[in-house]
Amino acid sequence: xxxxxxxxxxxxxxxxxxxxxxxxxxxxxxxxxxxxxxxxxxxxxxxxxxxxxxxxxxxxxxxxxxxxxxxxxxxxxxxxxxxxxxxxxxxxxxxxxxxxxxxxxxxxxxxxxxxxxxxxxxxxxxxxxxxxxxxxxxxxxxxxxxxxxxxxxxxxxxxxxxxxxxxxxxxxxxxxxxxxxxxxxxxxxxxxxxxxxxxxxxxxxxxxxxxxxxxxxxxxxxxxxxxxxxxxxxxxxxxxxxxxxxxxxxxxxxxxxxxxxxxxxxxxxxxxxxxxxxxxxxxxxxxxxxxxxxxxxxxxxxxxxxxxxxxxxxxxxxxxxxxxxxxxxxxxxxxxxxxxxxxxxxxxxxxxxxxxxxxxxxxxxxxxxxxxxxxxxxxxxxxxxxxxxxxxxxxxxxxxxxxxxxxxxxxxxxxxxxxxxxxxxxxxx
Ligand code: ACO
Numbered sequence: 292x293x294x295x296x297x298x299x300x301x302x303x304x305x306x307x308x309x310x311x312x313x314x315x316x317x318x319x320x321x322x323x324x325x326x327x328x329x330x331x332x333x334x335x336x337x338x339x340x341x342x343x344x345x346x347x348x349x350x351x352x353x354x355x356x357x358x359x360x361x362x363x364x365x366x367x368x369x370x371x372x373x374x375x376x377x378x379x380x381x382x383x384x385x386x387x388x389x390x391x392x393x394x395x396x397x398x399x400x401x402x403x404x405x406x407x408x409x410x411x412x413x414x415x416x417x418x419x420x421x422x423x424x425x426x427x428x429x430x431x432x433x434x435x436x437x438x439x440x441x442x443x444x445x446x447x448x449x450x451x452x453x454x455x456x457x458x459x460x461x462x463x464x465x466x467x468x469x470x471x472x473x474x475x476x477x478x479x480x481x482x483x484x485x486x487x488x489x490x491x492x493x494x495x496x497x498x499x500x501x502x503x504x505x506x507x508x509x510x511x512x513x514x515x516x517x518x519x520x521x522x523x524x525x526x527x528x529x530x531x532x533x534x535x536x537x538x539x540x541x542x543x544x545x546x547x548x549x550x551x552x553x554x555x556x557x558x559x560x561x562x563x564x565x566x567x568x569x570x571x572x573x574x575x576x577x578x579x580x581x582x583x584x585x586x587x588x589x590x591x592x593x594x595x596x597x598x599x600x601x602x603x604x605x606x607x608x609x610x611x612x613x614x615x616x617x618x619x620x621x622x623x624x625x626x627x628x629x630x631x632x633x634x635x636x637x638x639x640x641x642x643x644x645x646x647x648x649x650x651x652x653x654x655x656x657x658x659x660x661x662x663x664x665x666x667x668x669x670x671x672x673x674x675x676x677x678x679x680x681x682x683x684x685x686x687x688x689x690x691x692x693x694x695x696x697x698x699x700x701x702x703x704x705x706x707x708x709x710x711x712x713x714x715x716x717x718x719x720x
Contacts, residue, residue: 300330314349331703338598341522342700343530347380347686348521355602359519360384368609373514374398374456374484377682380519381452381689397453402478402487404461405435412469421466421674422557426547428462429455433540441538448692451539452685459681460484463674464491470670485511488678493666505620506665509613510675513658516606517676519683525549525556529684533691534700546684547677553593556680558655559672562594563663566628569635576634584644592639594632594656601649610657617661629660 296307296319305328310318318341325331334340349358357364360379367376371385378386378394386394411431415424436454438447461478468475468491476491485507493500502510520526528549533542550556569579583592597604618626636652639645662672 298324298328300328303328310344312344313346314351325703331705333705336598337527342527343522343691345521345687345690346383347683347690348519350521350599352597352599352601355600355605355608357520357605364516364605365609368512368515371515373511373518373679376515376518377452377456380682380686394449394453397450398457398484399478399480401450401454401457402461402480404458404465408432408435409465409475412465415466415469417470417472419466419470420551421463421470421671422547422551422677424466424469425459425462425674425677426544426551428466429459429547430541430544432458433538436540448539448689452682452689455540455543455685456681459678460488461491463671463678464488466674467492467668467671470668483507485514502665503620505616509617509661510665512609512613513661513675514679516609516654516658517679519680519686523555524552525680526684526687530687530691531700533688534696534698536699539685539688542688543681543684546680550677550680551673556655556673556676558593558653559659559662559676560669562632562655563628563659563669563672565593566631566635566660569631570627576631576638579635580638580642580645583639584642592635592645592650594653594659595639595645596648596650597653600651600653603651604653606654607652607656610654610661611652614657614661614664617664621664623664626660626664628663632656632660 294309296309298305298307305324307324308320310320312318321332332340347360349361350356359367359376360383362379367379371379374395375385375391378390408428408431411428412424415427432455436451457478465475474496476494478487479490482490486502489502489507489510490500493502522530525546529542529546532545533539537545553561568574569576579590580592582588582590583595614629618629636656639650645651658676659669659672662675663669667675
């Protein structure tokens, strides 16, 4: 394999080094390009730009492969659980029994929020979007845990990670309670991570909520499937903010904001909105597919397509199976939204527009249907995505921090505005 690339521009030739990853991905290293040639690369949306080297997650979008630290997502979804996967992503190896126990104990120990933080919730209107609350409250955590904002050892980072992973769940549940006008439920130290989240969301002072093992496992798997996805928009945001030297909590809070958008984590909400509109309007499936193909219609098939996957998203495949298990468990024979989703998928996968562009269902296509069946309202979907993605964000923050790379992320641009011109006085404008 060639170890360098040649670039010819303006009659000059430049030799660029090539970096090859452990899965034979090739990157042309242009770090010295501008200094040598005065040229930069132009790649809006960064579809062809590697922003870093990373050893956390591998995706082969053409083959539909996703691996965390080398382990296939299918195996993790089947044999592992969210907390073990969080440990794997952040520390690089699966925990042994003692490590697993110590991490779990830390999660239990740090589940509570500082009592003063509870007052922050009162400052938000009841209609506030829980993603706005989540990002604000994660940032607010840095005011209460300033000793952990810039962890300077693996030990402090472990405590800071445990605090974040545990407290994000409490913040999410409290914002849900606020939205419902119900009293906050404190974390129960005897419960496991997901069971505790569901307890804090759904238990009432007079009525304890205990989800069945199938439901708890389904939600645990949803979190596992969302735990990392290499340099997606929110993770790149976390890394970019961190590159300025910003603390762990602020970097993660920025990731939450980035995830909120409908083209990223907000797509799980958009899928349900779309399915409800189709159902309520009695819209014809083939007409919807036609509309999605027409760029002027302003309608896209939400939950379809992916920047990296040009094949079936392996996470969507797993979720499709979980969907059936959850519906069986809840004894839901018929769900109009699930029916529409299945028909849409079938119609799109047979359509040449979607085939030619390699557009397949992504992770958001079925996750919303499962969450809705469990009783989670649409505006909480992206919050659950954020809880799932948190270990990935922390792992990337740690990787950047340990790399010792102190260069701030600062892309360049090709300027297309006015060339130099004089200031026009007010009376001449
Ligand atoms: N419905 C209809 N057409 C689509 C869709 C869709 N969902 N997605 C892509 N296309 C078309 C585009 O119009 C474009 O067509 P063209 O080549 O004729 O111009 C082609 O497919 C390529 O699409 P891009 O927008 O260039 O693909 P990109 O990689 O930029 O975007 C994205 C990926 C944002 C996910 C896009 O597919 C989309 O908007 N999907 C719907 C939103 C969604 O489900 N987002 C969740 C992504 S997964 C995640 O973040 C967890």
